[in-house]
Amino acid sequence: MSSWQNWSGLAIAHPAQELAPAxxxxxxxxxxxxxxxxxxxxMPGTGHSFTDIAVTDGLLLRPDRLRGVTxxxxxxxxxxxxxxxxxxxLNATLERLGLTLHNMGDxxxxxxxxxxxxxxxxxGGVKASLSAxxxxxxxxxxxxxxxxxSATENPDVFAVxxxxxxxxxxxxSLTFEVEPVFTLEAQESPRxxxxxxxxLDRLEADNHHFEFYWFPxxxxxxxxxxxxxxxxxxxxxxxxxxxxxxxxxxxxFGLVNRLGNLRPALIPRLNELSGRALSARRYSDVPHRVFTxxxxxxxxxxxxxxxxxxxxxxxxxxxxxxxxxxxxxxxxVEVRVCPADDVALSTASGRDSMYLAFHVNxxxxxxxxxxxxxxxxRGYDGRPHWGKLHTRTATDLEPAYPRWAEFQAVRDxxxxxxxFANAYLRRVLGD
Ligand SMILES: Cc1cc2nc3c(=O)[nH]c(=O)nc-3n(C[C@H](O)[C@H](O)[C@H](O)COP(=O)(O)OP(=O)(O)OC[C@H]3O[C@@H](n4cnc5c(N)ncnc54)[C@H](O)[C@@H]3O)c2cc1C
Numbered sequence: 001m002s003s004w005q006n007w008s009g010l011a012i013a014h015p016a017q018e019l020a021p022a023x024x025x026x027x028x029x030x031x032x033x034x035x036x037x038x039x040x041x042x043m044p045g046t047g048h049s050f051t052d053i054a055v056t057d058g059l060l061l062r063p064d065r066l067r068g069v070t071x072x073x074x075x076x077x078x079x080x081x082x083x084x085x086x087x088x089x090l091n092a093t094l095e096r097l098g099l100t101l102h103n104m105g106d107x108x109x110x111x112x113x114x115x116x117x118x119x120x121x122x123x124g125g126v127k128a129s130l131s132a133x134x135x136x137x138x139x140x141x142x143x144x145x146x147x148x149x150s151a152t153e154n155p156d157v158f159a160v161x162x163x164x165x166x167x168x169x170x171x172x173s174l175t176f177e178v179e180p181v182f183t184l185e186a187q188e189s190p191r192x193x194x195x196x197x198x199x200l201d202r203l204e205a206d207n208h209h210f211e212f213y214w215f216p217x218x219x220x221x222x223x224x225x226x227x228x229x230x231x232x233x234x235x236x237x238x239x240x241x242x243x244x245x246x247x248x249x250x251x252x253f254g255l256v257n258r259l260g261n262l263r264p265a266l267i268p269r270l271n272e273l274s275g276r277a278l279s280a281r282r283y284s285d286v287p288h289r290v291f292t293x294x295x296x297x298x299x300x301x302x303x304x305x306x307x308x309x310x311x312x313x314x315x316x317x318x319x320x321x322x323x324x325x326x327x328x329x330x331x332x333v334e335v336r337v338c339p340a341d342d343v344a345l346s347t348a349s350g351r352d353s354m355y356l357a358f359h360v361n362x363x364x365x366x367x368x369x370x371x372x373x374x375x376x377x378r379g380y381d382g383r384p385h386w387g388k389l390h391t392r393t394a395t396d397l398e399p400a401y402p403r404w405a406e407f408q409a410v411r412d413x414x415x416x417x418x419x420f421a422n423a424y425l426r427r428v429l430g431d
Pocket of ligand 1: 007042043044045046047048049050053054063083084104105106107109110111112113114115116117118119120121122165166167169170171172295385387388
């Protein structure tokens, strides 16, 4: 029996069978055959979710052969790709075509189906989540039927399946809204906690995309402001990029983390040193090379979306909790903002949101830190990222999502026999 493991190493699966379909027709055959054998079915992406959302003990459908861009429509400004295409691959093809996605998260290793299925998001812009940038999709439902959905075709499915948690079917292709490629300029600058918290509204209003990192146990923050400019791209030189993104963000950060793991009491001083070592920099490039960067230090993560207007207060409460807790937190807390969207189970569904993300090294026990913070953020009507660690269940998630029943009605229709169920989905969506 083969096994499958996610990026963080926290989730392991031992599927009874494995297949790697290359077409929608092969996915149909696989789903129908599994159903006859009473096996559940799951197609994971690249395993970048921290939860066991992609785990199966039934039939695992590898996404590796379901890849590539299949259609480009320059009139509608949309691009269609097979579900197992990675964001790296999509971004590279779009760049060759002179096109780009509007917004994205901070890595591009995920598959497009995996990323949208959990509501992967970036910060700012008109749309921050990838799900909200989906214009159409195709999936294979629990009975093996092929369902296409867009704003005009099966709109009830479209409303929910852009972020389907893998619970509605196997996505075979996704169509994204795209725009002509542009130059995105990033400006990164160290600031203090008070400087950032005191100017949050202005930072958000003055920039197309804005995020910041706060170094726990210190007053230090790093602000990243990304804006569209008309100038040609002016990327960092290869040496500076290597030093900043590989050496400092990955290699040195990895060593500092290992040291912090061995001697947790050193972490506040290490954070202070890391915060001080940050320097301002400005560069520009095509959007995906500014939005995303390599993340080689493996970690565990929880992220919550709270209503935008209570975000700063929630963050202050979290800081107070960390300050009095005695925990030693070596990873910066990442803060992003996201406009409301119209996807039923999106963490930003129907409300402007602020995202607060918490990380620990992959070997570190996260339980006390994450559950303490989770308690605070629940109090602010927080919604957990579907692909990141959390302890919520269907009973207490339902009230957080006004459109919960819409999702469940489509789930009952597309997968009445729960061919796509697993333990995580039973916990967060119910049986
Ligand atoms: C280093 C790192 C950085 C990250 N950065 C961000 C970020 O900036 N913003 C953010 O929001 N999140 C971020 N994430 C979280 C990540 O984007 C999500 O967890 C995403 O779901 C991972 O995509 P994946 O391809 O690895 O999917 P997986 O984790 O493998 O699967 C996720 C879900 O998608 C389903 N799925 C995959 N393919 C299909 C298909 N064809 N049909 C139906 N269901 C399918 C799976 O079954 C599963 O339910 C990050 C994670 C890591 C590890």
